[in-house]
């Protein structure tokens with residue numbers, strides 16, 4: 001959607017504010033001796049009439065992440081009236097902070113941040129605020145002293161995702177006649193400190209606390225990747241194979257666990273010994289679910305681009321967006337899935 005006349009006026013106002021903010025920032029940074037000697041660029045390269053949107057992405061660690069990046073790229077196109085900047089932090093917060101500082105010096109109109117972990121953002125977001133650049137947080141949340149350091153957040157209710165998994169597990173065990181069995185759970189944890197990890201772990205731990213016959217027998221760090229999960233689950237299977245459920249905090253971790261189970265000759269999935277629970281509902285996860293290798297895949301919608309654009313257009317029109325915007329999500333079991341449905345989802 002091409003911005004209207006009023007949005008151009010707001011942007012010019014924004015840029016004047018940005019230039020002033022940057023002038024102060026560059027003088028203070030220069031005087032403090034830790035700034036570069038080159039003149040601070042106070043304007044992006046964006047040709048006139050385009051809104052510059054600069055995205056700091058966590059990395060490319062999972063299929064979910066790739067879909068999230070693609071959603072932003074396909075939303076903020078030149079045809080839609082945007083100049084889009086993108087940096088992949090390779091999972092490192094220090095890379096994101098450097099990227100944000102570069103965006104601030106470029107004087108972009110908007111910063112979009114997917115924070116690898118929740119803490120450590122106050123200082124750089126103060127700099128963005130001083131430069132007059134609104135920050136929209138997506139996916140994971142930030143834990144900052146001053147909530148005004150970000151304008152809005154778009155993402156999922158991760159604890160609810162975990163609770164959904166626990167409610168499904170209770171019903172599934174009931175159907176299987178295992179409601180009173182001792183249930184041993186292996187927990188494959190996502191990136192420690194990520195909001196998605198904090199929420200999904202809380203959902204699991206609350207579910208276990210509510211069932212005295214359920215027990216988490218081990219927590220291993222899968223880091224949201226197939227390779228790391230394969231490594232840590234393979235190691236654990238050398239110690240014990242007395243496992244009823246493997247709770248994987250994303251699809252790539254579920255695929256890593258499945259790879260380790262295959263090598264150990266352990267059956268898993270629909271109506272088998274080991275129940276596999278996963279999160280994200282990306283195509284790779286849903287394919288495994290449809291064939292019965294994953295019992296439950298809880299959706300985590302990565303398509304944040306359109307919601308972020310709604311927020312930016314509200315700001316351009318001088319309106320105040322909601323602080324928090326939750327994406328719609330559901331869950332999938334093998335009986336719910338077809339090739340057509342998976343194809344239709346686009347990620």
Ligand code: GZL
Nearest residue numbers: 061062064065139196224250
């Ligand atoms: C969830 C997101 C998580 C995904 C993983 O919103 O933060 O990070 O569940 C991704 O696949 O790596």
